[in-house]
Amino acid sequence: MEQKYLALILIVLGLIVLAFPLLGIIPLGLITGFIVLFLGLGLIFAGITDMSISKGMAIIELILGIIALILGLGIMFMPGLFAWLVGFLVWIVGLFLIIAGIIGIITKSGGSRWNGVIALIIGIIYIVVGNLISDPKILGVLIGLWLLITGILMLFMKD
Known part of the structure; x- marks a missing residue:
């Protein structure tokens, strides 16, 4: 059944x-760009706060955050x-x-x-x-x- x-x-x-x-595809580029941008900012802030705990993980978070930040801006402004x-x-x-x-x-x-x-x-x-x-x-x-x-x-x- x-x-x-x-x-x-x-x-x-x-x-x-x-x-x-x-359905939902038209504004998708802008929304996706904002989401990736916020992901990048979150990773950067997490990397900064994790510096005292584990420098290796914090550096990885910072690098990923910067990449996500650039990618988010690129998605928003480069179709x-x-x-x-x-x-x-x-x-x-x-x-x-x-x-x-x-x-x-x-x-x-x-x-x-x-x-x-x-x-x-x-x-x-x-x-x-x-x-x-x-x-x-x-x-x-x-x-x-x-x-x-x-x-x-x-x-x-x-x-």
């Missing part, structure tokens, strides 16, 4: 992502840097889908190997489309299709 509820949740999430593939990071995330998401597909095929997750096959195929398509077209709407639609198809397959599988 739990599989039916999970299937319905996946179908609803898939429909939401299909309807609004850019190209954010675009590069998004391109890198396309690879990560595609690889996650491919790995989830392989695991699904091996373990028959969701009651069927087809869920794994679908994830594997969409992961490969995600990487190819992400590199050739790099349109966030299309990538959002692919994720929505994966959720929708997986939910539908789970809905009709026997417990």
